[in-house]
Amino acid sequence: MVDFQAEKSVVREFHATLEAAVGDEIIDAVSTFATADYSWRGYHPFGEITTAEAVAETFWRPLKDALRRMQRREDAFFAGTNETDDHETVWVVSMGHLMGLFDAPWLGIRPTRKLVMLRYCEFHRIADGKIAETAMYFDIPHLMVQAGQDPFPPQTGTFLVQPGPRPHDALLYGPQVPEEGRKTLALINAMISDLGQWNSGMTLEEELARTWHDDMLWWGPHGIGATYTIERYAKQHSGPFRAAFTERSKTQHRCRLAEGHYGGFFGWPNFTARHTGGFMGMPATGQAGEFRVIDIYRREGDKLVENWIFIDLLHYWKSQGVDILKRAVSL
Known part of the structure; x- marks a missing residue:
């Protein structure tokens, strides 16, 4: 049975290290777990970033400075081989919310000094025990409406701080069938x-x-x-x-x-x-x-x-x- 336990451990250790990091430690946290040729793709305005140091400085450090005492509230975690490259690579997926106290501006969004939750989902490609590639999408407009700056007209569906799966069984930390x-x-x-x-x-x-x-x-x-x-x-x-x-x-x-x-x-x-x-x-x-x-x-x-x-x-x-x-x- 292919259980992806080694790859999952890399991502879980990265998450724990990043959550505990402050200041310059954030750069060290990302660099420690990423490959030398790390590639990161993110939601606008971030786009493609090609070094671990740049990811830390451009995304993680400003976000953690804005959302103080940030926690990862994970709703789904699983792994597998990538069908689009004939199952040659292994990826680990994490989805949930990044929660914190919105105490400083981020991307021009005004802080509320209240609890906010930024929806996220990330795909990590693991190679030789490191994170070689990441796609991380968030929902910045979802954060903006929590800050009183709704950027869109009324929507066809309903705005919610969204829950995880109904059975609460998506944290697949162990091996699966x-x-x-x-x-x-x-x-x-x-x-x-x-x-x-x-x-x-x-x-x-x-x-x-x-x-x-x-x-x-x-x-x-x-x-x-x-x-x-x-x-x-x-x-x-x-x-x-x-x-x-x-x-x-x-x-x-x-x-x-x-x-x-x-x-x-x-x-x-x-x-x-x-x-x-x-x-x-x-x-x-x-x-x-x-x-x-x-x-x-x-x-x-x-x-x-x-x-x-x-x-x-x-x-x-x-x-x-x-x-x-x-x-x-x-x-």
Whole structure:
């Protein structure tokens, strides 16, 4: 049985060391666990960063200075081999919230001196006992609304500080039965196949029912929001999204994996599409744009039942000529 215990231990030790680090120790913490050619991809405005020292100085240190006494509140943790490179590499996934006291400005967002929670999900590629590559997406607009600086018009779904999985069983620190992960990955792939065509010949709800439980929970990013049941997901996100875009490219994932009843993927970007209809309360631009997305799924039986979604909406809207972050923090 491939248990990924060594790779999981690297990430768990990194998390513990980083949480305890202050000041210059933050640079040491990231450098100790990263390879010399470390590559990090993050949510706008961070983008691609290519050294551990730069990641620490550009992202981790300013964030920890702003969110004092920051804790990682982890909801999901699992590992697996990457299907997109024929299972050559091993990745470890962590998802949850970074919680702290918002005591200093961050990215121009005004501090509240109150408790806030920054949604995050990260994929780490482990090589020779070190972290060689990371994709880390957050939900900065979700933090902004907690600080009273909501950057978006009212959303189709619901704003929530989002919970973890209903069974509270996604912290897969120990080894799992491989067959369960294979079932989860096969179901995710079937869903991707349906999602990518937009012309199945079925109604949207019929199409979704092929791979989704009727009581599905879709925990979307702020600006779109969360929604519950196939019927409401179709009306409150999937239907409006499909109506707003044309010329959707094929799906392009850099990593896709599963372990146990949990799995997910990320892309850089996942796909491109042309904005030809209104979306998120904003008029069509007619321009193509990139969607950088992380999706995490929970399988129950032979259906997907929960989905946590991170979409870099700040990057997307900037590609459409709207700098959401700059506009919101200048108000």
